[in-house]
Structure formats: C-alpha cells, structure tokens
Amino acid sequence: MRKQVIHSEVEMMAGFRLGHEQSFTEVFDLLYHALCFYALRITKDQAAAEDIAEESFVKVWERRQNFIHFPVLKSFLYTTVRNASINWQKQSTRQKSKLIDLHSFSENSEHSKLDNIIAAETLRELYAALSNLPPQCRKIITMLFIEGKKPGQVAEALELSVANVSTQKKRGLLLLRKTLPHLFLLFSFFPF
C-alpha cells in the first residue's frame, strides 16, 4: 500500500498516457480549481473561467501520449488556459465596445503570466494541505469557517453532538495551525 502511494505521480502519468479514466480523474482533481482560478484572474468571469478550464482537459486528453512528467503536463494546461482566456477577453471586449484598445491586455506581459501561475499554484498546494485533515474534521472546519455555519447547525447537519463538533473543531484548529498558521490567525477572530 505504502509503495503505491509513493509511486502515485509516476503511476498516474503512466495511466494517463494509457488512457485510464482513474488517472484522468486524479489529474483533474489535482488541477481543475487551479486552472479555473488562473482563467478567472484573466477573464474576471466565473462561467467563462469554468468553460475554459474544462476545454483545456479535452485538449490535453487528445495529446495525452506526449506527457511523461507531471510538471510538463501542468505547464501545457496553464498555457492552454492562458491562451483561451486571452482570446475570450478579446472577443468579449469586441462585443461590448470596439473602442477599448490594447493597453487593457496587461496579461500579455511575461511577468503577469508567471504571477498568476504562482498564485494559482500556491493555492493548489495550500488546499492540498487542508485536505490532509481527517475527512470529518475537515468537513466541520469547512462548514464552520468557510461556510460560516454555527456549531449547532453543523451538529444537526452531520448528526453529531455539539460537544463532538467543538472537540473536532479544536483538533482541526490544532492541525491547521501547523499547516496554515496565517489562516489560523484569521480563524481565531471568530468567537468560540
């Protein structure tokens, strides 16, 4: 079992090249939100960003045999999303107003391209750390702090006692402090 976990990236890429659904799902789960986020930074349009991210997976699947290393695959997807986002932006601008000229396309510079990728990738890594919390604990933390629910509501939704919810909350916060100390600072503003 342990070896399987360790080999995951290499195996995932091997399965991806061979066309396995499982490997596709793994790649999708790893990258979808990051690509969406990247598209959103350029287009500022949620629906367009989701479409663009989806299409990038169709495109990469057509060329799946070319990819041996995960970073190369990732880079291909980011480039695809970037090009599609810039195209979308041009078209939607044209529809709205023909007068807006080139200087609004700041995303064309090499620097901002890297900045947006850095932002998307940082969040991807952080979210991975967050998902390492035990499932129920993570669920409680998400409901309490991201969805803004009250302990009573969480307890009811998950069919747990309120005491159990606050125990799990303490446990989760302890773990989070180790992984996301800055976020913990933020959480500590919420009353217990």
Add this chain to the structure above:
Amino acid sequence: MMKDDDSIERAKMDQLAFRVAYLIAGFLQENLTETEHQELDDWIGESMDNQRLFEDMTDPKNLETWLKWRENTPSVPTLDRLKSRLEFTPPAKKSVLRSFWPYVAAASILLGAAITFEWIQNKAKPENLVQTMPKDLLPGGNHAILTLSDGRTIALDSAGNGNLTQQGNVNIHKQDSGLISYQVINPSVSPGKEEYNTLTAPAGGQFRLILPDGSNVLLNAGSSLKYPTVFSGKKRLVILTGEGYFEVAKDPMFPFEVSAGTNTIQVLGTHFNINAYADEPAVRVTLEEGSVMVNQKTTLTPGWQAQISPSTEVKTIKADLETELAWKNDLFVFKQAPLDEVMRQVGRWYKCEVDFKTNITDHFNFSVSRSVPVSKLLHFLEETGSVHFSIEDKKITVMQ
C-alpha cells in the same frame, strides 16, 4: 511516439513559477528548510513586483476569499461532463488470474503478453539511451563488511547463512543475504565489558542488523555503525556515520543513544532515520514514531525533522516522510530536489563519481525503484529536457 519539444520548453519557463509557489506555500505552512527560506528571500528581494505578489499571497484576507471561492466552485459536474465527452481505455484486469485458477497456464501467457505490451509501450518512448549511455551501472545491493573487536574482518557478501562467529557470550548470525543478528548465548552469564564491532555498508551496499537488545538498524550505502556486542552500560550507545534507519526496542531503564559526528540523539523506543553523511549540508534526524531528543535540547514529535548544520542552531521542520524514508522502502523519491542532492544519492547507491560540467538550477520530482540500472533513473531526469548525462568508467558526467 513524438516528443512534444514545445511543451518541454514551456515547462522549463513555468518551472520557476511552480518553484516559487512551492516556496510560498511552504512558507505559509512553516516547513521550509534553511536553504529554501534563503531561496524565497532572494526571490522576494529581486523586485518590487515579487514583493507585492508575496504579500498578496500571504494576506489572510485574500486567502480566506480564495478558499471560499474554491469551496463555492464545484468540480463534480464538470468532471462528469468531461467523462461523458472523452474516451477511456479500460485498465487491464489482473484479478482474472485469481478467479480462473484452473487456467493459470493460459492466464500467465496472457499476463506475459500484457508485460510484453507494457514493454513495447516503454520501448516506444524516445530511446536515445543506447547512444548516450554505452555503459550502464547496476544498482547497489546487500553488501557489507563486519569488523570484529580484535580487528578481524568478515566480508558478509560471501559468508554463508548461519553462525558466523562467537564474540564472548554472543553469537553473530547471518540470517539471510542482507541481515545479521546478535544473540546472547547464555542470559544468566554476566555481560562483562562492552566490546565494539563495526558494520560497514560501502558505496553501492546496504545491510540490516539486529542488535543484542533486539533493536533493528538498516544501514544505507556509504555508512557504518559501531556498537557493542552486548549492552552492559547505563545506556545503549552506538556510533553512526552516513545514514541509518532505526527501530529501537523499548527499554526505559537503558536509554538508547546514537552518536553521529558531534551530535547525540537520545531515544526511548521508537522509529527514526538519521542522515549524517559528511557531504550533505545538514545532519537530518527524522522521527516516524515515538520521541527522540537531539543534542539534549530539542525534542521531536512524530512527523518532524531536526536539521543540524554547522553554521546554525538545531532547526525543526515538518518532515516529508515519503522522501526521507524512501530509501528504506527501496525507492528513490525526490520532490522539488536540486540536482546535486539527487546525484549525491545516485553516487552512493551506484558507486560512482559524479562530475558536474555545468550548473543545473532546475528542481526535480520523481520516484523510481532503487533496483533499476542507473540509465533508467537518468533517463527520467533527461526527459525533463533540462539535463543530459554520459557514463564512462564509473563516472557520470552532467551536461546541459
């Protein structure tokens, strides 16, 4: 199959962005090494834009907004839609072997065919190794030399299984090709004074050892462990050079202590790894289970690592157990590793010199079994497009 040169070029450009993201995320999680911290500082200092981006990425308000956005952007509908749009190959079913037991012969032919198929698939990759690497290097294995207290040496590779020799009240027993153990013959006899043996795993070797107290030590290539044939003092003291993975038998009355260079690691009963190679930038003590104390002041909890470099105090960071302990699972695992770090491990395990003709700044992610010939491992690295190798007379040359 065609190699996508364009995408390799793009990947090289994006490599920097991925690296910076890794460093910022590591900064937020407080698990950067000293060197990585310095690298991040350097990057931030490069320009005002970098500094602004760093502040942006570490601002709790932004993080909260982004994480909320992510929670509110479901991925399942998109994944379902994609699955209906795309075509997939069903994976080969290995369970066929078990359910058709009487047809094992036929099934094994099928399996053979599957292996051949995989092999052809592998062969279909651009295979220029044949030209670039006329000479390969075989992986390391179970090799070690045992030095007894009177200075005699025993080459453990060639020794047969069974009792090797007797040291006082202790039998030294070779259990299998990669394991020796110390067994007390008569427990009622007083242990007498401690006599030291040394087990040395040379470059290209590894060996496992069971000490007289039942503690288990796996020695990595280019390492040695000096230990008494019986533990009769107040503590169980052993001396390590290089790298070893320890599973220490619990005995609160007699603490276990590892001395590595100028460092001491005190143990009650636990699993941990010590990497104390002289050519590594820091001594790393990684705790998997239990509790250890480093240099009498730093206590580690499981999953954490102490780093001791000559220039700094002991620093603790969250350990990546997968990479730190990979070697004991017979694997190389590298995550965001600089090439010199990769090649130090390669040099030890494949018993070769490494000559850098050029400085490679890229970082590498890969995992591969320690039982492959070196060409396969180097091939993985070459696939990134940022480095090439040649092998000659037990020497690997690194080129752009």
